[in-house]
Amino acid sequence: MSENEISGNIFYFARSAAKALLVASPIATSETAEARLVELVCAGDKEAFGELYKIFAPMVHGVVLARVPHDEVDDIAQNVFLTAFKNIHTLRDRNAFGAWLAAIARNHSNEFYRRAKPTEELSAELKHHDNPQTEAREILAAIRALPEAYKETLVLRLVEGMTGHEIAERTGLTPESVRVNLHRGIKLLRDKLGIKE
């Protein structure tokens, strides 16, 4: 058997194995399920949209929370889903519903600041941080001060309690990107909060 034949066979089997792994992975299966739900919604099934809401509501909540005040998050999240429902027929790749929804959530969050009214700073007494609620707000503020890519991933992990795989699956990011974002984000957060490793 010549070298070319051998290398050809090796490539062939490597490709087959990679394909089999991709098909067997849980991410690929759930993507197909989401695509099927999107298809049902396009066909007029409102219950399917309810299912999509259940799957993606925590992700949308996290993406919006990473950008806007906590009190506003629920309203904006509802608007995000309404916008998604109205425009779902424009979605070409049905497997990319999560990434598309995350983009809508980011746009709505940015829009909030465009039409937001000016706010007043809290007084020094109110700012006093002895109670746990104030501490939590400070941590959240520190996360929000991080770069875009890190703050969203950290909120989804620390606030919404998603694992790295779930974050990747819902937002359409690659698992490698999520891992890097988590690792670097937590390091920056430690620096901001003054925590030593």
Next chain:
Amino acid sequence: MKEDYLWDKTGTDPEIESLENALGKFCYQKTAPPLLPAKVFPFRKEPSRKIYLFALTAAAACLVFAVLGLGLWLKFSSNHSAGNLAEVVAAPNDAASANEPMVEIPNDLRDKSQKVPVIKKVKTSSKFTEEKFVRIRQAVPVIHYQTKAQNSTTTDLNARLTKEERYAYDQLMLALSITSSKLKLVKDKVEGKTEQTAFFKNAR
């Protein structure tokens, strides 16, 4: 193992756990989905083949009108520039004999009892129209599809026609042949044929 806990919650990491506990109250609380509008938009469909066919037919129709219009324009421009080229005068044969007719009438048509219109040159003209016609004839190859019977009638026709009429006839045939070759192209495209048409073969 710290990174493992951060990634997939395996193992323990007290620092991250304390952060989770502190931020847990901002977590998503189950809410009902928003009230959806009554109308559900259908998924956008790909444009059907019918639309393409309609567009092709419309394009072919436009082309036919354009070619016919060009033919008519060429005809009228040659006739109306009669001041430049020639003037058709319908006159009895005996009256025309004095003015030296430009076109010789074939013997079999020289019937003295009939009044045959004769073309006579009134003014000297520029050769612009003639040159234009020749240029078009050189640029566009003309395909003639004729049966034997048609051939015989064509020769008869050519014998009977005057120069101006033959010119108009040629123009019409040219326009029709261009139109038919374009229509064949369209038809081939609609049917998905990739063969070269006779038009392009001749052009090469």
